[in-house]
Amino acid sequence: MAQSSTPRRFTFLLLNRFTMLPFAAALDALRLANKMAGTQLYDWRLIGAEGGFATCSNGSQIRLDGGFDDDVTLGRDDVVIVCGGDAITAQATRPVLAWLRRQARAGVTLGAVCTGAHVLAKAGLLDGRRATIHWENHDSFTETFPEVDLHRQVFVDDGARLTAGGGTSSIDMMLHVIGQAQGADLASQIADQMLHTTIRTGRDHQRLSIATRIGIRHPRLAAVVARIEANLENPVSPSRLAADAGMSTRQLERLFMRYLNRSPKRYYLEARLTRARQLLLNTDLPLIEIAIACGFSSSSHFSKCYRDRYGTSPYRERGVQKAGTVVALPGCSDTVLALAS
Structure with a gap:
């Protein structure tokens, strides 16, 4: 396959509290592409809104190559990957959204890993497009951005928009991109180097099967759990x-x-409360809307069940999270609570 003499440039936008694994996996796929091909197929730079350093969700800091004010012009051959992580709603700031919209107008391919898709959607750059996000954020994303065609696949390629669910899914997305440009043989060599024994496609789902997740092989019970x-x-x-x-x-x-x-x-009840907590921490939906979306007949009933399950009220937990404090999950209450009336 013919190769351009100019390396294709990837710009990684590291949002505050980004998740390390999907970022590092995506970046290393590019490094290995250069190594295995014996030539500079790709180069990359790391940026943040203000430059300096970006802080990862595990507390590590990464030195950035620059910020939004740098005199670097991106064009149609460039790819921007938005790397999200924790507290993603707070990262969708006006400067970030404005910068992404400018890149979209310039024809830049925009991608996202982990929760970065939330920021692209907030900027209106996924409207009417296919996309994915980490399964833990799927329900909250659907409630917040109904205009996006959200899927549960490992990654989604929608032309000028690329999204991967997080974790090691960014490896599969990058191997897909590299394979399209350089051929399947190089993608396979990279996967072999990364000990990535199965290259997943855009048709593969993120999560393990229900039977595997709950640790049982009883087909009828698994079917009931899926229905729940x-x-x-x-x-x-x-x-x-x-x-x-x-x-x-x-x-x-x-x-x-x-x-x-x-x-x-x-x-x-635990399944409904788990979904409610995801909506609570990842959206700005009113408590009554979260309660209804999770099958509770009233906000008071929802609050009582939530307090019994997590040891704090929904209102307080949302307030603590917005203040930047990590909340531990208490053990499950032994009280058996009835379904919503």
């Missing part, structure tokens, strides 16, 4: 779950206690 996860806003009664799975309510309760050590009601 798909119906958090409008909970299905245990009797209906059991009937649709071809068993009695008592049989379903025994399965849950045997394999998951909790009742179906308890499991359902």
